[in-house]
Amino acid sequence: MDRHEIQQLTASEPLSIEEEYENQLSWRRSADKLTFIVCLPRQDAHANQSPVAEADDADARMVGDINLFLYPDDNDDDDDDDDNNNKHGETLGRNVFGEVDIMIAERSHRGRGLGRAALAAFLAFVRRNLPSLLAEYTAAAAAASASASTATPTVRLTKLVAKINEANAPSRALFASLGFADAAPVNYFGEVEMAMPGFAEGARAVLAEGEGYGEVEYRVAR
Template sequence: MRLNESAAVSTTKALLVPYDRRHVLTYHAWMEDPAIQEATASERLTLDEEYENQESWRASHDKLTFIICQPLSQREHGTSICAGEPDAPENMVGDVNLFLYPYEPEDEDHLPSETPGFCVGEVDIMIADQQHRGKGLGRAAVQAFLQYIHGHLGEIMQEYAEDKDLRTPPELKLLMAKINQGNAKSIALFKSLGFAQEGEVNYFGEVKLVLPNGILVRFAADVPEGYLELVYSRDSNQDDGQ
Protein backbone atom coordinates (compact mmCIF):
# COMPACT_ATOMS: atom_id res chain seq x y z
CA MET A 1 0.00 0.00 0.00
CA ARG A 2 1.02 3.61 -0.55
CA LEU A 3 -0.49 4.52 2.82
CA ASN A 4 2.61 3.56 4.83
CA GLU A 5 5.21 4.52 2.22
CA SER A 6 6.58 7.21 4.55
CA ALA A 7 5.36 5.88 7.90
CA ALA A 8 7.07 3.98 10.68
CA VAL A 9 5.65 2.69 13.96
CA SER A 10 7.77 2.61 17.10
CA THR A 11 7.09 0.98 20.46
CA THR A 12 9.39 0.09 23.34
CA LYS A 13 9.66 -3.46 21.97
CA ALA A 14 9.61 -3.16 18.18
CA LEU A 15 10.04 -0.82 15.22
CA LEU A 16 7.97 -1.23 12.04
CA VAL A 17 9.19 0.36 8.81
CA PRO A 18 7.87 0.24 5.22
CA TYR A 19 9.32 -2.52 3.03
CA ASP A 20 11.90 -0.84 0.77
CA ARG A 21 14.38 -2.08 -1.82
CA ARG A 22 17.14 -1.77 0.80
CA HIS A 23 15.50 -4.61 2.72
CA VAL A 24 15.22 -7.05 -0.17
CA LEU A 25 18.67 -8.69 0.09
CA THR A 26 18.09 -9.57 3.75
CA TYR A 27 14.51 -10.62 3.12
CA HIS A 28 15.62 -12.84 0.24
CA ALA A 29 18.22 -14.49 2.47
CA TRP A 30 15.50 -15.24 5.03
CA MET A 31 13.28 -16.79 2.38
CA GLU A 32 16.06 -19.13 1.22
CA ASP A 33 15.45 -21.10 4.41
CA PRO A 34 13.22 -24.11 3.58
CA ALA A 35 11.71 -24.01 7.09
CA ILE A 36 10.56 -20.41 6.57
CA GLN A 37 9.23 -21.27 3.11
CA GLU A 38 7.16 -24.05 4.65
CA ALA A 39 5.97 -21.96 7.61
CA THR A 40 4.87 -19.10 5.33
CA ALA A 41 3.58 -21.33 2.51
CA SER A 42 5.93 -19.50 0.14
CA GLU A 43 7.71 -20.59 -3.00
CA ARG A 44 11.41 -19.93 -3.51
CA LEU A 45 12.03 -16.81 -5.61
CA THR A 46 15.12 -15.56 -7.40
CA LEU A 47 16.59 -12.29 -6.19
CA ASP A 48 15.20 -10.49 -9.24
CA GLU A 49 11.75 -11.92 -8.50
CA GLU A 50 12.08 -10.76 -4.88
CA TYR A 51 12.78 -7.20 -6.05
CA GLU A 52 9.73 -7.39 -8.33
CA ASN A 53 7.70 -8.70 -5.42
CA GLN A 54 8.72 -5.77 -3.24
CA GLU A 55 7.71 -3.29 -5.94
CA SER A 56 4.40 -5.08 -6.41
CA TRP A 57 3.61 -5.00 -2.70
CA ARG A 58 4.41 -1.29 -2.51
CA ALA A 59 2.07 -0.51 -5.41
CA SER A 60 -0.70 -2.93 -4.41
CA HIS A 61 -3.74 -1.43 -2.70
CA ASP A 62 -4.76 -4.63 -0.95
CA LYS A 63 -1.47 -5.43 0.85
CA LEU A 64 -0.07 -3.50 3.81
CA THR A 65 3.45 -4.53 4.81
CA PHE A 66 5.98 -3.50 7.43
CA ILE A 67 9.46 -4.83 8.11
CA ILE A 68 9.94 -5.59 11.82
CA CYS A 69 13.13 -4.21 13.35
CA GLN A 70 14.61 -4.10 16.80
CA PRO A 71 13.28 -1.17 18.86
CA LEU A 72 14.78 2.29 18.77
CA SER A 73 16.78 3.46 21.75
CA GLN A 74 15.41 6.36 23.79
CA ARG A 75 17.93 8.76 22.28
CA GLU A 76 16.67 7.93 18.79
CA HIS A 77 13.06 8.86 19.51
CA GLY A 78 11.68 11.93 17.80
CA THR A 79 9.00 12.70 15.23
CA SER A 80 10.86 10.99 12.39
CA ILE A 81 13.56 8.46 11.57
CA CYS A 82 15.85 8.30 8.57
CA ALA A 83 16.19 5.07 6.63
CA GLY A 84 19.52 3.37 7.05
CA GLU A 85 20.75 2.66 10.56
CA PRO A 86 17.47 1.84 12.40
CA ASP A 87 16.51 -0.68 9.69
CA ALA A 88 19.98 -1.91 8.77
CA PRO A 89 20.22 -5.66 8.06
CA GLU A 90 21.50 -6.40 11.57
CA ASN A 91 18.39 -4.74 13.04
CA MET A 92 15.84 -6.47 10.79
CA VAL A 93 14.04 -9.44 12.32
CA GLY A 94 10.94 -10.20 10.21
CA ASP A 95 7.80 -8.79 8.63
CA VAL A 96 4.09 -8.33 9.35
CA ASN A 97 1.38 -8.08 6.70
CA LEU A 98 -2.28 -7.37 6.05
CA PHE A 99 -3.96 -8.83 2.96
CA LEU A 100 -7.44 -7.61 1.98
CA TYR A 101 -9.97 -9.43 -0.19
CA PRO A 102 -13.75 -9.49 -0.69
CA TYR A 103 -15.86 -11.11 2.00
CA GLU A 104 -17.57 -14.30 0.81
CA PRO A 105 -19.99 -15.88 3.30
CA GLU A 106 -19.50 -19.60 3.74
CA ASP A 107 -23.25 -20.11 4.03
CA GLU A 108 -24.39 -21.02 0.51
CA ASP A 109 -27.90 -19.81 1.33
CA HIS A 110 -26.53 -16.35 2.03
CA LEU A 111 -26.62 -14.52 -1.29
CA PRO A 112 -23.73 -12.16 -2.10
CA SER A 113 -26.24 -9.34 -2.58
CA GLU A 114 -27.16 -9.68 1.09
CA THR A 115 -23.62 -8.85 2.27
CA PRO A 116 -22.58 -5.84 0.16
CA GLY A 117 -19.58 -3.70 0.93
CA PHE A 118 -17.59 -6.05 3.14
CA CYS A 119 -14.00 -7.25 2.96
CA VAL A 120 -11.79 -9.51 5.05
CA GLY A 121 -8.29 -8.84 6.32
CA GLU A 122 -5.72 -11.59 6.82
CA VAL A 123 -2.81 -10.87 9.15
CA ASP A 124 0.44 -12.78 9.13
CA ILE A 125 3.80 -12.38 10.82
CA MET A 126 7.26 -13.87 10.39
CA ILE A 127 10.15 -13.62 12.83
CA ALA A 128 12.94 -14.88 10.63
CA ASP A 129 15.89 -15.31 12.97
CA GLN A 130 15.71 -17.99 15.65
CA GLN A 131 17.57 -15.80 18.14
CA HIS A 132 14.72 -13.28 18.13
CA ARG A 133 11.94 -15.81 18.68
CA GLY A 134 10.32 -16.48 22.03
CA LYS A 135 11.13 -13.02 23.39
CA GLY A 136 7.77 -11.34 22.87
CA LEU A 137 8.88 -9.46 19.77
CA GLY A 138 6.29 -11.12 17.55
CA ARG A 139 3.43 -10.24 19.89
CA ALA A 140 4.70 -6.66 20.22
CA ALA A 141 4.87 -6.31 16.44
CA VAL A 142 1.35 -7.65 15.85
CA GLN A 143 -0.05 -5.49 18.67
CA ALA A 144 1.55 -2.38 17.14
CA PHE A 145 0.32 -3.42 13.69
CA LEU A 146 -3.27 -3.83 14.91
CA GLN A 147 -3.07 -0.42 16.58
CA TYR A 148 -1.93 1.08 13.26
CA ILE A 149 -4.73 -0.68 11.37
CA HIS A 150 -7.30 0.59 13.86
CA GLY A 151 -6.03 4.17 13.63
CA HIS A 152 -5.93 4.19 9.81
CA LEU A 153 -8.80 1.88 8.96
CA GLY A 154 -10.66 4.54 6.99
CA GLU A 155 -7.60 5.31 4.86
CA ILE A 156 -6.89 1.61 4.33
CA MET A 157 -10.44 0.99 3.13
CA GLN A 158 -10.36 4.12 0.94
CA GLU A 159 -7.18 3.02 -0.84
CA TYR A 160 -8.60 -0.47 -1.30
CA ALA A 161 -11.87 0.95 -2.68
CA GLU A 162 -10.15 3.26 -5.17
CA ASP A 163 -8.16 0.36 -6.60
CA LYS A 164 -11.30 -1.78 -6.97
CA ASP A 165 -13.33 1.10 -8.46
CA LEU A 166 -15.79 0.89 -5.57
CA ARG A 167 -17.99 3.94 -5.09
CA THR A 168 -18.10 3.43 -1.33
CA PRO A 169 -15.25 1.97 0.75
CA PRO A 170 -16.19 -1.45 2.14
CA GLU A 171 -16.47 -2.30 5.81
CA LEU A 172 -13.86 -4.58 7.29
CA LYS A 173 -15.90 -7.61 8.33
CA LEU A 174 -13.15 -9.28 10.33
CA LEU A 175 -9.45 -9.92 10.68
CA MET A 176 -8.13 -13.44 10.62
CA ALA A 177 -4.92 -15.43 10.75
CA LYS A 178 -4.30 -18.84 9.19
CA ILE A 179 -1.62 -20.74 11.09
CA ASN A 180 -0.21 -24.24 10.75
CA GLN A 181 -1.77 -26.39 13.44
CA GLY A 182 1.69 -27.37 14.70
CA ASN A 183 2.75 -23.77 15.33
CA ALA A 184 1.52 -23.61 18.92
CA LYS A 185 3.46 -20.43 19.78
CA SER A 186 1.97 -18.44 16.90
CA ILE A 187 -1.54 -19.69 17.71
CA ALA A 188 -1.06 -18.67 21.34
CA LEU A 189 0.21 -15.24 20.24
CA PHE A 190 -2.92 -14.44 18.23
CA LYS A 191 -5.24 -15.85 20.90
CA SER A 192 -3.59 -13.58 23.47
CA LEU A 193 -4.63 -10.61 21.31
CA GLY A 194 -8.29 -11.61 21.15
CA PHE A 195 -8.38 -13.90 18.12
CA ALA A 196 -10.50 -17.04 18.52
CA GLN A 197 -10.44 -20.28 16.55
CA GLU A 198 -13.20 -20.71 14.00
CA GLY A 199 -14.01 -24.19 12.73
CA GLU A 200 -11.71 -27.17 12.52
CA VAL A 201 -8.26 -27.62 11.00
CA ASN A 202 -8.56 -27.15 7.23
CA TYR A 203 -7.35 -29.33 4.36
CA PHE A 204 -3.93 -27.65 4.44
CA GLY A 205 -3.44 -28.32 8.15
CA GLU A 206 -4.17 -24.72 9.13
CA VAL A 207 -6.11 -23.28 12.05
CA LYS A 208 -8.23 -20.22 11.29
CA LEU A 209 -8.25 -17.60 14.04
CA VAL A 210 -10.70 -14.69 13.78
CA LEU A 211 -10.90 -11.23 15.31
CA PRO A 212 -14.30 -9.61 14.63
CA ASN A 213 -14.04 -6.00 13.49
CA GLY A 214 -15.86 -4.80 16.61
CA ILE A 215 -13.01 -5.96 18.83
CA LEU A 216 -10.62 -3.66 16.98
CA VAL A 217 -12.04 -0.72 18.91
CA ARG A 218 -10.37 -1.96 22.07
CA PHE A 219 -7.01 -1.10 20.54
CA ALA A 220 -7.96 2.58 20.79
CA ALA A 221 -7.54 2.28 24.55
CA ASP A 222 -5.06 -0.62 24.70
CA VAL A 223 -2.14 1.30 23.17
CA PRO A 224 1.24 -0.52 23.19
CA GLU A 225 3.83 0.98 25.50
CA GLY A 226 5.72 3.80 23.80
CA TYR A 227 3.55 3.68 20.66
CA LEU A 228 4.53 6.43 18.22
CA GLU A 229 3.86 6.92 14.53
CA LEU A 230 6.90 8.47 12.90
CA VAL A 231 7.75 9.93 9.53
CA TYR A 232 10.04 7.55 7.67
CA SER A 233 12.39 9.71 5.62
CA ARG A 234 15.02 8.96 3.00
CA ASP A 235 17.88 11.33 2.30
CA SER A 236 18.42 12.76 -1.17
CA ASN A 237 20.97 10.08 -2.07
CA GLN A 238 18.58 7.26 -1.28
CA ASP A 239 16.30 5.97 -4.02
CA ASP A 240 13.98 3.66 -2.08
CA GLY A 241 16.86 1.70 -0.63
CA GLN A 242 19.51 1.62 -3.32
Protein backbone atom coordinates in the same frame (compact mmCIF):
# COMPACT_ATOMS: atom_id res chain seq x y z
CA MET B 1 13.74 -17.05 1.65
CA ASP B 2 14.88 -20.63 1.15
CA ARG B 3 14.88 -22.12 4.65
CA HIS B 4 12.55 -25.08 4.90
CA GLU B 5 11.56 -24.36 8.52
CA ILE B 6 10.47 -20.77 7.79
CA GLN B 7 8.62 -21.84 4.67
CA GLN B 8 6.76 -24.49 6.64
CA LEU B 9 5.88 -22.17 9.53
CA THR B 10 4.73 -19.35 7.26
CA ALA B 11 3.14 -21.51 4.52
CA SER B 12 5.31 -19.75 1.93
CA GLU B 13 7.16 -20.72 -1.21
CA PRO B 14 10.91 -20.32 -1.94
CA LEU B 15 11.67 -17.15 -3.94
CA SER B 16 14.78 -15.77 -5.61
CA ILE B 17 15.98 -12.31 -4.55
CA GLU B 18 14.67 -10.93 -7.87
CA GLU B 19 11.23 -12.41 -7.15
CA GLU B 20 11.30 -10.93 -3.64
CA TYR B 21 12.02 -7.45 -5.04
CA GLU B 22 9.30 -7.86 -7.65
CA ASN B 23 6.83 -8.88 -4.94
CA GLN B 24 7.71 -5.89 -2.76
CA LEU B 25 7.24 -3.46 -5.65
CA SER B 26 3.94 -5.05 -6.63
CA TRP B 27 2.64 -5.01 -3.06
CA ARG B 28 3.60 -1.34 -2.60
CA ARG B 29 1.44 -0.41 -5.57
CA SER B 30 -1.46 -2.67 -4.62
CA ALA B 31 -4.54 -1.34 -2.81
CA ASP B 32 -5.36 -4.69 -1.20
CA LYS B 33 -2.01 -5.32 0.51
CA LEU B 34 -0.03 -3.62 3.26
CA THR B 35 3.45 -4.70 4.30
CA PHE B 36 6.00 -3.50 6.86
CA ILE B 37 9.50 -4.64 7.72
CA VAL B 38 10.02 -5.55 11.38
CA CYS B 39 13.25 -4.09 12.79
CA LEU B 40 15.03 -4.33 16.12
CA PRO B 41 13.74 -1.77 18.65
CA ARG B 42 15.58 1.51 19.02
CA GLN B 43 17.21 2.70 22.22
CA ASP B 44 14.73 4.31 24.63
CA ALA B 45 16.47 7.68 24.33
CA HIS B 46 15.66 7.77 20.60
CA ALA B 47 12.25 6.09 20.70
CA ASN B 48 10.28 9.25 19.88
CA GLN B 49 12.67 10.60 17.26
CA SER B 50 12.12 10.12 13.54
CA PRO B 51 13.89 7.00 12.23
CA VAL B 52 16.49 7.40 9.50
CA ALA B 53 16.32 5.17 6.43
CA GLU B 54 19.29 2.80 5.93
CA ALA B 55 20.31 3.37 9.56
CA ASP B 56 17.49 2.32 11.88
CA ASP B 57 16.31 -0.07 9.17
CA ALA B 58 19.74 -1.27 8.02
CA ASP B 59 19.97 -4.90 6.93
CA ALA B 60 21.44 -5.98 10.27
CA ARG B 61 18.42 -4.54 12.11
CA MET B 62 15.75 -6.21 9.96
CA VAL B 63 14.26 -9.27 11.65
CA GLY B 64 11.11 -10.07 9.67
CA ASP B 65 7.97 -8.68 8.10
CA ILE B 66 4.26 -8.28 8.78
CA ASN B 67 1.48 -8.07 6.23
CA LEU B 68 -2.22 -7.38 5.73
CA PHE B 69 -4.19 -8.72 2.75
CA LEU B 70 -7.74 -7.61 1.96
CA TYR B 71 -10.14 -10.07 0.33
CA PRO B 72 -13.83 -9.84 -0.63
CA ASP B 73 -15.91 -11.46 2.11
CA ASP B 74 -17.95 -13.99 0.15
CA ASN B 75 -19.75 -15.06 3.33
CA ASP B 76 -21.02 -11.57 4.14
CA ASP B 77 -24.75 -10.99 3.67
CA ASP B 78 -24.26 -7.37 2.58
CA ASP B 79 -22.42 -8.22 -0.64
CA ASP B 80 -25.60 -7.87 -2.71
CA ASP B 81 -26.42 -4.41 -1.40
CA ASP B 82 -27.33 -2.07 -4.27
CA ASP B 83 -25.06 0.62 -2.82
CA ASN B 84 -22.09 -1.47 -3.90
CA ASN B 85 -23.18 -1.77 -7.54
CA ASN B 86 -22.89 0.66 -10.44
CA LYS B 87 -25.72 1.54 -12.81
CA HIS B 88 -25.09 -1.64 -14.79
CA GLY B 89 -25.30 -3.83 -11.70
CA GLU B 90 -21.56 -4.50 -11.61
CA THR B 91 -19.99 -4.88 -8.18
CA LEU B 92 -17.49 -2.08 -7.54
CA GLY B 93 -16.73 -2.76 -3.90
CA ARG B 94 -17.92 -5.11 -1.22
CA ASN B 95 -17.34 -5.90 2.37
CA VAL B 96 -13.92 -7.38 2.94
CA PHE B 97 -11.98 -9.32 5.54
CA GLY B 98 -8.32 -8.87 6.35
CA GLU B 99 -5.72 -11.61 6.66
CA VAL B 100 -2.67 -10.86 8.79
CA ASP B 101 0.62 -12.74 8.83
CA ILE B 102 3.94 -12.14 10.52
CA MET B 103 7.37 -13.72 10.15
CA ILE B 104 10.39 -13.39 12.46
CA ALA B 105 13.18 -15.05 10.51
CA GLU B 106 16.00 -15.92 12.90
CA ARG B 107 15.58 -18.23 15.89
CA SER B 108 17.71 -15.84 17.95
CA HIS B 109 15.08 -13.12 17.53
CA ARG B 110 12.13 -15.30 18.50
CA GLY B 111 10.72 -15.60 22.00
CA ARG B 112 11.87 -12.07 22.91
CA GLY B 113 8.56 -10.27 22.48
CA LEU B 114 9.47 -8.77 19.10
CA GLY B 115 6.65 -10.55 17.29
CA ARG B 116 4.02 -9.52 19.82
CA ALA B 117 5.17 -5.90 19.88
CA ALA B 118 5.23 -5.77 16.08
CA LEU B 119 1.79 -7.37 15.75
CA ALA B 120 0.24 -5.09 18.40
CA ALA B 121 1.71 -1.99 16.72
CA PHE B 122 0.60 -3.19 13.28
CA LEU B 123 -2.97 -3.79 14.48
CA ALA B 124 -3.01 -0.33 16.05
CA PHE B 125 -1.78 1.21 12.78
CA VAL B 126 -4.42 -0.61 10.75
CA ARG B 127 -7.18 0.37 13.21
CA ARG B 128 -6.18 4.06 13.20
CA ASN B 129 -5.80 4.19 9.42
CA LEU B 130 -8.64 1.86 8.46
CA PRO B 131 -10.81 4.54 6.77
CA SER B 132 -8.00 5.53 4.39
CA LEU B 133 -7.03 1.90 3.73
CA LEU B 134 -10.61 1.02 2.80
CA ALA B 135 -10.96 4.20 0.73
CA GLU B 136 -7.87 3.22 -1.28
CA TYR B 137 -9.28 -0.28 -1.75
CA THR B 138 -12.64 1.16 -2.85
CA ALA B 139 -11.03 3.56 -5.33
CA ALA B 140 -9.01 0.74 -6.88
CA ALA B 141 -12.13 -1.41 -7.20
CA ALA B 142 -14.01 1.43 -8.88
CA ALA B 143 -11.11 2.17 -11.25
CA ALA B 144 -10.98 -1.48 -12.29
CA SER B 145 -14.68 -1.45 -13.18
CA ALA B 146 -15.61 -1.29 -16.86
CA SER B 147 -18.13 1.51 -16.27
CA ALA B 148 -18.27 4.62 -14.14
CA SER B 149 -20.13 4.37 -10.87
CA THR B 150 -23.09 6.55 -9.99
CA ALA B 151 -22.24 6.30 -6.30
CA THR B 152 -19.19 5.54 -4.22
CA PRO B 153 -19.54 2.04 -2.75
CA THR B 154 -19.19 1.64 0.99
CA VAL B 155 -16.73 -1.08 1.99
CA ARG B 156 -16.69 -2.47 5.52
CA LEU B 157 -14.05 -4.65 7.17
CA THR B 158 -15.92 -7.60 8.65
CA LYS B 159 -13.10 -9.32 10.54
CA LEU B 160 -9.39 -10.04 10.77
CA VAL B 161 -8.08 -13.57 10.34
CA ALA B 162 -4.75 -15.37 10.53
CA LYS B 163 -4.03 -18.73 8.90
CA ILE B 164 -1.38 -20.59 10.87
CA ASN B 165 0.23 -23.99 10.52
CA GLU B 166 -1.43 -26.32 13.02
CA ALA B 167 1.95 -27.28 14.49
CA ASN B 168 3.09 -23.67 14.95
CA ALA B 169 2.13 -23.39 18.62
CA PRO B 170 4.14 -20.19 19.33
CA SER B 171 2.42 -18.29 16.51
CA ARG B 172 -1.02 -19.52 17.56
CA ALA B 173 -0.30 -18.42 21.13
CA LEU B 174 0.90 -15.03 19.87
CA PHE B 175 -2.31 -14.30 17.98
CA ALA B 176 -4.43 -15.66 20.83
CA SER B 177 -2.73 -13.25 23.26
CA LEU B 178 -4.00 -10.33 21.16
CA GLY B 179 -7.59 -11.48 20.91
CA PHE B 180 -7.68 -13.95 18.02
CA ALA B 181 -9.53 -17.23 18.55
CA ASP B 182 -9.85 -20.46 16.57
CA ALA B 183 -12.58 -19.94 13.97
CA ALA B 184 -12.29 -22.88 11.56
CA PRO B 185 -10.96 -26.45 11.65
CA VAL B 186 -7.65 -27.46 10.12
CA ASN B 187 -7.84 -27.11 6.34
CA TYR B 188 -6.34 -29.19 3.53
CA PHE B 189 -3.02 -27.35 3.88
CA GLY B 190 -2.73 -28.09 7.60
CA GLU B 191 -3.61 -24.52 8.61
CA VAL B 192 -5.81 -23.34 11.46
CA GLU B 193 -7.84 -20.17 10.91
CA MET B 194 -7.95 -17.76 13.84
CA ALA B 195 -10.16 -14.67 13.75
CA MET B 196 -10.75 -11.39 15.58
CA PRO B 197 -14.35 -10.28 14.98
CA GLY B 198 -15.26 -6.69 15.82
CA PHE B 199 -11.80 -5.31 15.01
CA ALA B 200 -13.16 -2.43 12.91
CA GLU B 201 -15.36 -1.34 15.81
CA GLY B 202 -12.36 -1.07 18.12
CA ALA B 203 -13.30 -4.05 20.25
CA ARG B 204 -9.78 -4.75 21.48
CA ALA B 205 -8.17 -2.63 24.20
CA VAL B 206 -4.75 -3.72 22.92
CA LEU B 207 -5.21 -1.31 20.01
CA ALA B 208 -5.08 1.71 22.31
CA GLU B 209 -2.05 3.99 22.39
CA GLY B 210 -1.77 3.25 26.10
CA GLU B 211 0.37 0.21 25.26
CA GLY B 212 3.07 2.47 23.86
CA TYR B 213 1.93 2.80 20.26
CA GLY B 214 2.90 5.94 18.35
CA GLU B 215 3.67 7.10 14.82
CA VAL B 216 6.77 9.05 13.83
CA GLU B 217 7.96 10.53 10.56
CA TYR B 218 10.17 8.33 8.36
CA ARG B 219 13.11 10.28 6.93
CA VAL B 220 15.01 9.09 3.90
CA ALA B 221 18.78 8.89 4.37
CA ARG B 222 20.80 11.62 2.60
